[in-house]
Amino acid sequence: MTKKSIQTIKMGLMAISLFALVACSSTSDTEEGAMGEEGSSGSGSSTASSARTNAGSTSGQLTQEEIRAENALRQTVFYFDFDIAEFKPADRETLTFHARHLAANSGERIRLEGHADERGTREYNLALGERRANSILNYLIVNGASRSQIEVVSYGEEQPAQAGQSDNAYSRNRRVEVVAR
Amino acid sequence: MNLRKSLTIILVGSLYLMSFSAYAELSIQITQGSDNPIPIAVVPFSWQGNGVLSEDISQIVMNDLEQVGEFSPLSRSNMLSMPSEEQEVFYRDWRILAQDYLLVGKIDRTSGSQLVQVQYEFFDINREIKLAGEVLTGSVTQLRDIAHEISNVVFEQVTGTRGAFTSEILYVVADYVNPERTNFRLEKADYDGQRAQILLESVEPIMSPSWSPTGRDVAYVSFETDLPRIYIQNIATGERRQITNYPNLNSSPEFSPDGTKLAMVLSKDGSPDIYVQDLTTNQLTRITDHPLIDTEPSWTADSKSIVFMSERTGQPQIYQIDLGASSFEVERLTYDCFQCLNGMFLPDGVNLVHVRRETRQDPDYQIAVLNIETLRVISLTSTSLDESPSIAPNGSMIMYATKFNGRGVLDAVSIDGMVRFRLPSTQGDVREPAWSPFLN
Numbered sequence: 001m002t003k004k005s006i007q008t009i010k011m012g013l014m015a016i017s018l019f020a021l022v023a024c025s026s027t028s029d030t031e032e033g034a035m036g037e038e039g040s041s042g043s044g045s046s047t048a049s050s051a052r053t054n055a056g057s058t059s060g061q062l063t064q065e066e067i068r069a070e071n072a073l074r075q076t077v078f079y080f081d082f083d084i085a086e087f088k089p090a091d092r093e094t095l096t097f098h099a100r101h102l103a104a105n106s107g108e109r110i111r112l113e114g115h116a117d118e119r120g121t122r123e124y125n126l127a128l129g130e131r132r133a134n135s136i137l138n139y140l141i142v143n144g145a146s147r148s149q150i151e152v153v154s155y156g157e158e159q160p161a162q163a164g165q166s167d168n169a170y171s172r173n174r175r176v177e178v179v180a181r
Numbered sequence: 182m183n184l185r186k187s188l189t190i191i192l193v194g195s196l197y198l199m200s201f202s203a204y205a206e207l208s209i210q211i212t213q214g215s216d217n218p219i220p221i222a223v224v225p226f227s228w229q230g231n232g233v234l235s236e237d238i239s240q241i242v243m244n245d246l247e248q249v250g251e252f253s254p255l256s257r258s259n260m261l262s263m264p265s266e267e268q269e270v271f272y273r274d275w276r277i278l279a280q281d282y283l284l285v286g287k288i289d290r291t292s293g294s295q296l297v298q299v300q301y302e303f304f305d306i307n308r309e310i311k312l313a314g315e316v317l318t319g320s321v322t323q324l325r326d327i328a329h330e331i332s333n334v335v336f337e338q339v340t341g342t343r344g345a346f347t348s349e350i351l352y353v354v355a356d357y358v359n360p361e362r363t364n365f366r367l368e369k370a371d372y373d374g375q376r377a378q379i380l381l382e383s384v385e386p387i388m389s390p391s392w393s394p395t396g397r398d399v400a401y402v403s404f405e406t407d408l409p410r411i412y413i414q415n416i417a418t419g420e421r422r423q424i425t426n427y428p429n430l431n432s433s434p435e436f437s438p439d440g441t442k443l444a445m446v447l448s449k450d451g452s453p454d455i456y457v458q459d460l461t462t463n464q465l466t467r468i469t470d471h472p473l474i475d476t477e478p479s480w481t482a483d484s485k486s487i488v489f490m491s492e493r494t495g496q497p498q499i500y501q502i503d504l505g506a507s508s509f510e511v512e513r514l515t516y517d518c519f520q521c522l523n524g525m526f527l528p529d530g531v532n533l534v535h536v537r538r539e540t541r542q543d544p545d546y547q548i549a550v551l552n553i554e555t556l557r558v559i560s561l562t563s564t565s566l567d568e569s570p571s572i573a574p575n576g577s578m579i580m581y582a583t584k585f586n587g588r589g590v591l592d593a594v595s596i597d598g599m600v601r602f603r604l605p606s607t608q609g610d611v612r613e614p615a616w617s618p619f620l621n
Contacts, residue, residue, distance in 0.1 A: 082544070119544050121522045121536050121568045122388060122613065123433050123446070124490065124497060126409070127453045127474040130430050153408055154430060158386035163357065164587060165566070 072097030077161075078136060080174040082117070085131040087139070087176070095139050098178065103144030109181040112136055114154040115161070117170035122156055129154030133176050151181065211248060212592075213601040218253035219339060221246060221282040222275055225257060226299070227265035230290035234324060238299060241328035242284065245346045246335065248373065249577065250600025255280055267302050267311060275306045282306060284335060295320050299327050303335055312338045325375065345573045348372045349617045350580065351380075351390040351399055352591060356609035364609075367401060369416060372573070372616070374591075374604040380414060390613060393436045396620040400424070400434035400443060411445055424458070433476055437484040444468075444478040444487055455489050457504070468502060468509060479525035488514070488524045488533070499524035499535055514553055522546075523568065527596065528576040536568050548581050550596065561594045571616040580614040 062070070072094040078087050087095065102108055114129030133152045141147055162169040223243045228234055246252035261274045265287040275283050286301035302314035313334050317327045326347065333344030350372055356364040365387040370377040381387060385404035392399060393413075400413045411434045414421035425431040429448040436443055443458045455468040455478045469475040473492040480487055481501075488501050499515040499522070515521035520538040527534060527550070537549040537560070545565035551558050561579065570581045573593075578600075580593040585603070589610030594601045604611070 118566065120520070120538075120546060121477065121490075123476045124474065124522055126388070126430060126432055127446070127448075127476050130448060130453070131474065152429060155386060155404070156388075158355075158388065158404075159363070165584065 068093075069097045069101070073101055076178040078176045078178075079171060080132050080176070082119075082170070082174065085128060086135045087132070092139070095136060096143050099140040099143030099145045102140060102146070102149050106146065106149070109149050109151070111151045111153060111179045111181050113177040113179055114152070115159060115173055115175050115177070116157050117173040118157045118160065118165075119170070120157075122158075126154050126156030126158075129156045129176075132174075136176050136178075210603045211250070211601070212603055213250075213599070214247075214253075215250040215595075215599050219251055219282065220255060220278075220280045221252050221284070221335070221339075222255040222260065222278065222280045223284045224260065224263050224265065224286075226286040226288050226301070227263075228288045230288070230297070234288065234297075235321065236324035236328065238288065238324055238328040238331070239284070239286065241325060242332045242335065244373070245329060245332035248602050249336070250595055250602075251336075251340060266300070267304075267314075270302075270304060272304075272306055272309045280306050282312075282335070282339060284331070286331070290321075291318075295322075297321055297324070297327075299324075299331075301331050301334075303338060325371070329371070342577060343575045343619070345372060345575045345577065345616075345619070347620060348574050349396070349620065350374075350571075350591075351392065351613075351615040351617070352582075352611055353387050353390065353613045354609045354611050355386075355589070366609075367399070369399075380416065380419070388613065389433055390615045391435050392615055392617050394438050394440045394618050396617050398436075399615075400436060402432050402434065411443075413443075433478055435478050435480060437480050438482055439484040442484070444480065446476045446478065455487060455502070457487075468504065469511075477523045479523075481526055482528060482530060488526065490522045490524065496520050497522045499533065515551060517556075517558070520546075521551075523570065525570070525572065527572060532596075534570050534572060534579055536570065548579060548594070559598060561596075561598045562592070567592075569613045571614045573616050574619045580616055582612040582614060 075094050078091050080087065102110065112133040114133030116125035116128045130152065133154060137150055137152055140150060160173045161175065162172045223239045225239045243254040247254055255278060259278060261278065262271065264270045264285045266285060270283065270285060283304040283306055284301060286299060289298045291298060296318055298316050298318050300316045303312045304310065305312050317330060319327050329346040332346040336342065336344035349369055351367065351369050354366040354368055358364055362384060365383050365385065366379050367381040367387050367390055368377050368379055380399065383403060383405050385407065388402040390399055390401045398413050398415055400411060402409050403412055410423055410431050411425040412421050412423050424443065425445065427447050427449040430453055431445065431447055433446040434443050441460055443460055445456050445458065446453050447456050452472050452474060454470055454475050457466045457468055468487060469489065471491060471493050475489055475491045477490040478487045485505050486501050486503050488499060490497050491500050497520045498513060501512045501514055502509050514524065514533060515535065518537050518539055519541050522536045524533050524535040526532065531552055531554055533551045533553055535549060535551060536546050538544060538546050546567055547560055548562045548567050548570050549558055549560045564583050566584045568582050570579045572579055576596065578593050578595050580591055582589060583592050589612045591604045591611050591614045592601060
């Protein structure tokens with residue numbers, strides 16, 4: 001897979017979908033607010049502040065919500081804790097934006113690629129990678145995406161993002177990648 | 182010039198070369214031997230033909246016997262005589278050297294053909310009797326096979342157990358070309374890693390090779406379509422067919438010992454469950470139905486039950502399910518581990534080889550054997566990333582994948598944990614060994 005081309009496509013789609021997202025997010029503002037509070041992670045707050053600067057310097061047409069959506073869609077890798085198949089609560093808000101984006105763009109297709117670190121047997125890790133991808137799949141569907149838009153595949157421990165036996169490598173390898181199709 | 186003398190020089194020279202080349206390509210490292218190995222003398226086989234033979238039969242036999250640990254072959258330089266047939270054997274020469282057994286032999290070429298005849302004779306020094314002997318005929322390209330066959334005879338004569346030296350292994354190699362590209366290869370080799378052949382190459386993962394009971398076919402998982410799907414490939418012809426194309430995960434193919442069925446893991450109905458496909462009718466039967474992970478099926482020797490791993494009690498544990506009954510009955514086999522995975526019975530049907538993580542705190546995975554009658558557990562390995570155990574067809578050793586200096590390697594350990602050897606990887610990460618059934 002060429003990551004660059006995917007990103008280009010994604011940016012294009014993002015521009016188209018932003019209008020749709022505005023409509024979508026305006027209806028669920030309260031819910032969104034609650035999400036933001038409980039899922040506020042370090043990375044979330046920093047992207048928000050950098051986005052603010054951007055908003056000021058550009059045309060000023062993007063609302064805070066739109067900028068958050070744009071940033072959220074840029075995050076395509078979600079990391080998992082050891083032995084855990086459920087995505088981190090801190091990723092919930094970002095995933096909500098992904099779900100809305102899919103809901104608003106019924107033609108868009110994604111693939112959720114689940115991965116595990118190398119500890120544990122290969123077959124178990126293959127199953128674990130699928131369960132991790134499914135935890136995101138289910139959340140996306142509950143939040144408006146259609147099942148037919150999403151393909152799930154697990155690579156288990158076969159395609160590590162980083163080689164080696166360090167904790168750092170392991171934490172980078174326990175992941176689900178959202179790949180545009 | 183005396184013809185006989187020059188011939189002798191050639192012979193000695195070629196013997197030297199032969200043993201040198203045999204050492205050069207020797208890939209096995211014996212990492213731990215038996216406490217009390219049996220002394221055995223394997224005399225260099227005499228060669229009556231012209232030219233240099235490509236393989237040193239007696240050296241291969243020595244390597245075979247040394248690898249499995251029960252034997253301690255005598256160094257050639259310590260031999261007092263080098264007999265090649267019975268009438269040249271003086272038992273006293275070998276008793277002085279404290280040898281229990283003696284193997285001698287000679288190789289002849291059938292004139293005008295590529296065939297060689299290898300005659301070997303095997304003696305018990307203490308009882309002063311010949312235990313075995315025969316003439317094996319083959320082409321010059323089969324010297325290695327002939328050597329392994331002789332090792333089988335020696336091993337069985339001494340231990341009473343059938344030798345597994347003519348068996349082969351399948352394994353997967355992952356070659357990291359660059360961060361964007363890994364080459365995966367499915368390879369087959371002799372049990373000692375020699376004569377490796379590539380059966381399949383792909384830039385997408387290849388997993389879970391499994392032998393058919395005849396040794397003619399291999400089932401495996403390939404991601405070549407971007408999705409994990411099961412294939413069966415004829416090893417000799419390379420001809421292959423895709424067996425599954427179900428939604429979601431298709432993995433863990435395992436031929437039943439009677440060759441009629443293929444067990445597999447599918448998650449088409451939600452979560453990974455065990456299924457069995459009849460290989461003649463293609464009928465698919467669901468064996469387990471649980472919302473948590475069921476995977477890693479392995480068959481019992483009678484093809485009537487499947488051992489598998491399930492998370493149904495929270496953490497991975499090993500269970501057995503009886504396929505005979507109309508309603509499948511599940512029996513739990515492991516209890517005293519935080520996680521027990523990838524279980525498979527030794528040929529005795531009592532000892533369960535498995536991957537074991539003792540506690541939640543230490544994520545170390547090791548190979549162990551549980552006797553399901555006495556509930557005694559023997560730990561066979563002490564490293565932390567040990568997986569994919571595969572049992573030699575005679576049940577004497579287990580090959581498994583582990584990490585050494587950050588790279589995937591294949592290690593083997595005897596079932597009593599006394600003997601260990603390693604097949605170092607030449608390139609890339611080697612993993613998922615599958616030891617063949619008896620092939621002859």
